[in-house]
Amino acid sequence: MLMITFASFLFVRLAPGDPVLTILNVDELSVSQEQVEQLREDMGFNKPLLVQYGHWLIAFFRLDFGSSYVTGQPVMDMILRGLPATLELTVGALVVMLVVAIPLGSLSALYRNSWVDQMSRIVSIIGAAVPSFWLGLILIDVFSVRLNWLPSMGRDGTATMILPALTLGLAISSVYVRLLRSSLLDSLNQEFIRAGRARGLSEGRIFFVHAFRHSLAPVITVFGVSLGSLIGGVVVIEVLFAYPGIGKMVVDAIRQRDYPLIQGYILIMAILVFVVNTCVDLSYRYLNPELKIKERETN
């Protein structure tokens, strides 16, 4: 663990580009050598590397990533300001995805090989090939440029959320429609479904309670695995819609070589991924009652 922190410290410190020059060069003004030395001393860059690492590590555990080279604000403040916007967008996209994937996936499984199933198959094959940013560009062109119904930039109330969330949600839903379909078909063939029918449960209850719950485990596994592409998707969508979340922030930071901000983003992402993966693991217990029974038996 300590090795990882040291490696990431070194990586950032030794990355190309002198941070001192980055700060002083913001306005492309010429700087004197004295100014450079002064700032270097202020930021502790003249001390030995290990001492620097010590300071950095202490700050790290206090969740203090220093200040942005460009704006001078503390990195943590900037991230905390952008994070709610990003989470809001992600949740919005997931809602869109559920609204699209659950009915389409269920219908395709219930009416297998019908026209609904064929349609959803074609749409998801094409959907897997459409880049999200292109979909977003088309939606912007249609709904905000030509029809002028929805705003296409920034973050100001619900209206600005609709297009980004719709774009991202549609982009990710194609995978889940097919996945839910095959998973539901698999569940409907299981013995506990037949047992349920034998017990005289209604078809509705069998489908929505028993089969559905059983089908969610693989879907959630894929969700955990594809979390990365979701995070990447959020970054692209935020840039596309000029949405002030942490994704757009990190892209701007990369362009401006604002290393403390990049570092803060990496750490926040690591925490987020860890939290979501833990949630995914925990949800298995709820979704698959067999696991609970097995655990009880082994104890």
Place this chain on the structure above:
Amino acid sequence: MKRLPKKRKQSIQVGMAIIFFVAICISVLYAFVILKHDPYLTNLSGRLQSMSLLHPLGTDHLGRDVLTRLLLGGQQTIGYSLLALVAAVIIGVPFGIISGYKRGIIDRLFMRVADGFLAFPDTIVAIVLVGLLGPSISNLILAIILVKWVNYARLVRSTVLTEAQKEYILIARMNGLPARKIMTKHLFPHIIGHVFVMASLDLGKIILLISAFSYIGLGAQPPMPEWGAMLNDSRPYFESKPELMIYPGLAIVLVVLLTNMLGDYLRDRFDVKKEVQS
């Protein structure tokens, strides 16, 4: 009865592939042999032109021929994606074979590294690397290789683990065949099919990743005619010239669609569904 729809689906795929291939050949011939435009040559007096015989798809905001740039962009996008893929395979496969066959400390070390990579999603690693090394197409390719080789090594390792238990390997070992020979002559032919399928399924994803990163400015830099970067370049002109938005996007969709179909077809052919589904 059951086989009929599948066969029909395959013939549709093959037909589409042929049509697409012919279309590409015609446009390449037309653009590079007959018209001979320079994809980088700007001509401000002839900017944002509509379709014409001289410029079949018009010109962009700097007066460059769109068709020529589109074709060159395709060549580069697909070329870079293949480069990343081949490099990832070349690094990943030997690691996977050695780690799976020799086991021991190499294997344990490798699994540590692989788990470390798994903790961070691909896209994050790519963003981080491009962030630290600076945005450029070569750094993006480097990031993709770094992320992808682990996947191949893992796939190969798990295949080798089961394969090494089989009798023909045991017999080869009993006959005193050196480990190097077993790995190259016996294990390698067995795993290469799986690797091929996984690679063909990955190609579309990599093309999408490269174009997305280029669109947000972290990949190909102007004036390089990468499709995502072309979309980014011409974004201010979409309102007056929506075609500029349509062509590169459509090109990405078609190519990714085609590679995905190829991947699905290969997966069905080799019947390696379980292992390769990521």
